[in-house]
Amino acid sequence: xxxxxxxxxxxxAVLVGYALQLRAARRxxxxxxxxxx
Amino acid sequence: xVSGAVILSLAAALAWLIWLSRDVExxxxxxxxxxxxxxxxxxxxxxxxxxxAPIEENQGIIQKIFYVxxxxxxxxxxxxxxTAVGGIGWLRTRSARWxxxxxxxxxxxxxxxxxxxxxxxxxxxxxxxxxxxxDLRLTTTLMLWxxxxxxxxxxxxxxxxxxxxxxxAIYGIAGIAxxxxxxxxxxxxxxxxxxxxxxxxxxxxxxxxxxAGVGLITFVWIFSWLVARRMEIAALEERALQAHHARxxx
Numbered sequence: 597x598x599x600x601x602x603x604x605x606x607x608x609a610v611l612v613g614y615a616l617q618l619r620a621a622r623r624x625x626x627x628x629x630x631x632x633x
Numbered sequence: 634x635v636s637g638a639v640i641l642s643l644a645a646a647l648a649w650l651i652w653l654s655r656d657v658e659x660x661x662x663x664x665x666x667x668x669x670x671x672x673x674x675x676x677x678x679x680x681x682x683x684x685x686a687p688i689e690e691n692q693g694i695i696q697k698i699f700y701v702x703x704x705x706x707x708x709x710x711x712x713x714x715x716t717a718v719g720g721i722g723w724l725r726t727r728s729a730r731w732x733x734x735x736x737x738x739x740x741x742x743x744x745x746x747x748x749x750x751x752x753x754x755x756x757x758x759x760x761x762x763x764x765x766x767x768d769l770r771l772t773t774t775l776m777l778w779x780x781x782x783x784x785x786x787x788x789x790x791x792x793x794x795x796x797x798x799x800x801x802a803i804y805g806i807a808g809i810a811x812x813x814x815x816x817x818x819x820x821x822x823x824x825x826x827x828x829x830x831x832x833x834x835x836x837x838x839x840x841x842x843x844x845a846g847v848g849l850i851t852f853v854w855i856f857s858w859l860v861a862r863r864m865e866i867a868a869l870e871e872r873a874l875q876a877h878h879a880r881x882x883x
Contacts, residue, residue, distance in 0.1 A: 619862075
């Protein structure tokens with residue numbers, strides 16, 4: 597059971613982590629775009 | 634029926650992403666619905682994994698890792714395919730929009746390929762007794778990962794110039810030549826591989842096939858949402874770069 601939880605847990609962590617990283621990158625890109633225009 | 638829904642889902646997701654790439658900043662609002670749809674599918678799929686899919690006789694509960702491991706396969710291949718499509722589009726039109734599709738496909742494809750490579754050993758250790766074996770399927774998958782990690786690195790080091798876009802477009806197109814080797818690796822190895830052959834509809838009990846199918850649809854829509862968001866970031870960065878060029882050349 598531990599292996600199954602690890603596999604699903606890693607998947608959830610990677611996907612949520614990447615989505616959060618995209619959100620931060622989007623905010624930074626928006627700020628940069630507004631600053632330069 | 635489920636395999637038809639998977640194909641239909643994939644076709645719809647690809648059509649949406651291509652449509653979105655034409656004017657991502659104006660059309661990105663549609664991504665909200667895609668994200669909500671993907672999010673709604675997750676508990677349905679997990680419910681099927683836990684309560685509907687039977688426990689396999691030989692491996693027991695650890696076989697449930699199959700549903701998350703195989704779920705990452707289609708997004709991996711699709712991401713790298715989008716990189717090639719975007720690369721071809723860039724080479725033909727020199728439109729940055731195609732380039733944004735290419736980088737988004739590569740980066741999100743690498744995320745799903747990484748998942749495959751991390752989750753696989755978590756299944757291999759209890760099933761085979763080894764974290765990793767250098768058989769043809771695993772080795773070619775690792776090579777595919779390296780090819781597109783290199784693509785993402787190249788892009789991050791050389792952002793924005795037409796020369797770098799052209800070089801990486803050619804690289805991204807050439808990279809997909811590795812996908813058939815990964816897909817057919819088990820057949821090519823002619824039995825001398827630890828990795829099982831590609832699952833077929835006929836080879837799985839109906840409840841397992843249906844659960845895997847819903848898993849694939851869920852992953853396809855999560856993938857599409859992530860690609861859309863990454864394309865939007867590439868478009869915003871492009872706009873900032875253009876504004877910077879306009880200011881410095883004025």
